[in-house]
Amino acid sequence: MVIKLLEAVGRFIINRLAEFGTIVLLYVDTMKQLRHKPRIDHIVAQMSHLGVDSLLIVSLTLLFTGVVFTLQTAHEFIRFGAQSTVGGVIAIAIGRELGPVLVGVVCAGRVGAAITAEISTMKVTEQIDALRVMAVSPVDYLIVPRMLACMIVVPILTIFGDVIGVAGGWLVAVHYSGISSYLFMNSIQSFAEMYDLTGGLIKAIFFGNVIAVLGCYYGLNCPDGAEGVGKATTKTVVASIIVIFILNAGLTFVIYGK
Numbered sequence: 001m002v003i004k005l006l007e008a009v010g011r012f013i014i015n016r017l018a019e020f021g022t023i024v025l026l027y028v029d030t031m032k033q034l035r036h037k038p039r040i041d042h043i044v045a046q047m048s049h050l051g052v053d054s055l056l057i058v059s060l061t062l063l064f065t066g067v068v069f070t071l072q073t074a075h076e077f078i079r080f081g082a083q084s085t086v087g088g089v090i091a092i093a094i095g096r097e098l099g100p101v102l103v104g105v106v107c108a109g110r111v112g113a114a115i116t117a118e119i120s121t122m123k124v125t126e127q128i129d130a131l132r133v134m135a136v137s138p139v140d141y142l143i144v145p146r147m148l149a150c151m152i153v154v155p156i157l158t159i160f161g162d163v164i165g166v167a168g169g170w171l172v173a174v175h176y177s178g179i180s181s182y183l184f185m186n187s188i189q190s191f192a193e194m195y196d197l198t199g200g201l202i203k204a205i206f207f208g209n210v211i212a213v214l215g216c217y218y219g220l221n222c223p224d225g226a227e228g229v230g231k232a233t234t235k236t237v238v239a240s241i242i243v244i245f246i247l248n249a250g251l252t253f254v255i256y257g258k
Contacts, residue, residue, distance in 0.1 A: 022217070022221075023213070023214070023217050026139070026143075026213065026216070026217050026220075027213055029139050030139055030143050030144060030147060030213065033137065033139050033140040033143075033144050034144065036140060036144075038144065038145070038148060039141075039144075039145055042141075042145035043145045043148050043149050043152075044149075045145075046145050046146050046149035046150075047149045047152060047153050049114075050107075050111045050114065050115070050146070050149055050150060050153055051149070051152075051153030051154075051156065051157060053110075054106065054107060054110055054111060054153075054157060055157070055160065057106055057110060058103055058106055058107075058157050058160065058161045058164075059160070059161070059164050061102055061103075061106055061161070062094070062098075062099065062102060062103070062161035062162070062164045062165035062168070063164050063165065063167070063168040064168065065094070065098055065102060065165055065168070066090065066094060066164070066165035066166060066167065066168030066169040066172075067168040067169070067171065067172050069090060069093065069094075069098070069165075069169060070086070070090055070168070070169040070172040070173050070177070071172055071176070073086065073089065073090070074086050074172065074173050074176075074177040074179065075177065077089070078177060078178075078179070083177075083179050083183065084183055084186075084187055085187050085191060086169075086173055086177075086179055086183075086184060086187060087166075087169070087170070087173065087179075087183070087184035087185060087186070087187035087188040087191075088187040088188050088190060088191025088192050089187075089191070090165075090166060090169040090173075091162075091166050091169075091188045091191075091192040091196070092191065092192050092196050094161075094162050094165040094166055094169075095162050095192065095196040095197045095199075095200050096196050096199055096200050096252075096256065097200070097248075097252075098165065099158050099161050099162040099165060099200050100158050100200040100201070100203040100204045100207065100248070101203075101244065101245075101248055102161065103154060103157050103158045103161050103204060103207075104154065104203075104204065104207035104208075104211070104244045104248075105241055105244060107150070107153075107154055107157065107207070107208070107211055108207075108211050108236075108237055108240035108241050108244060109237050109241075111150060111153075111154075111211055111212075111215070112211045112212075112214060112215040112236045112237055112240045113215075113233045113236060113237055114215075115146055115211075115212060115215030115216060115219060115236070116215045116216075116218050116219040116222070116229075116232050116233045116235075116236040117219075117229060117232075117233050118219065119142060119215070119216055119219025119220060119222075120218070120219040120220075120222035120228065120229045120232045120233070121229060122142075122219075123219065123220060123222055124222070124224060124228065124229065128142075128220070138220065142216060143212070143213070143216040146212045146215070146216060147208075147209060147212040147213060147216075149212070150208035150209065150211055150212035151205050151208040151209050151212070152208070153208065154204045154205070154207055154208030154211070155201045155204040155205055155208070157204075158200060158201060158204040159197075159201070162197065162200070166188070169184075170184055170185075195255075199251075199255040199256060202251065202255060203247070203248060203251050203252075203255070206247055206251060207244050207247065207248075210240060210243050210244060210247065211240050211244075214236055214239050214240050214243065215236045215240070218232040218233075218235045218236045218239070219232060219236075
């Protein structure tokens, strides 16, 4: 019993390490392909497909996050006489953490799944083999445009989400908690710094990179059949969210650690 358990644990660790090594090799190959001139039309098409279609879900997520966060904190700040800091605290929390992380998670679920479903379908229908027959690199043709598009779109969505989230906090603070609009906006100017936003955007660039590469990896390595497409999509979403949380912790220490 114990031997079987140890064998299962060892097999799991070896498989995950092998998978990690394959992802690293794919990432290195993708970086090498950046030496070539990027296909601007492909990048713009992917930005439209992956980014614009995510605006609604990002807006709703950050709007209600700002609303709930303010509901939970404004009363306590007012109780201790610190209502003059509510706007700044909300802006810093959303700019540094809630904005980039929630946008990353939303994009992992929507964008990562879309990338995997598209590429895995191409693999199942042998379109990727056709690219290789025509001497076209699947990495250069499929992965690079999606990676660059995600690295551009996710920070843009993060800026948009930050604004929507702070606006949701303003609505609750002013119209529910009784804090004046001037006091809310003045606290943002007093406490929030530009690096609170830029740090979150740096995180978003890394998150977009991870989402695209993992989505393409699981798409290229999906099992045959319709069931394989579903499994690959699920793996992309789970792996992307886990890596985003790990990356967020590491980047927070690097960017904001004293």
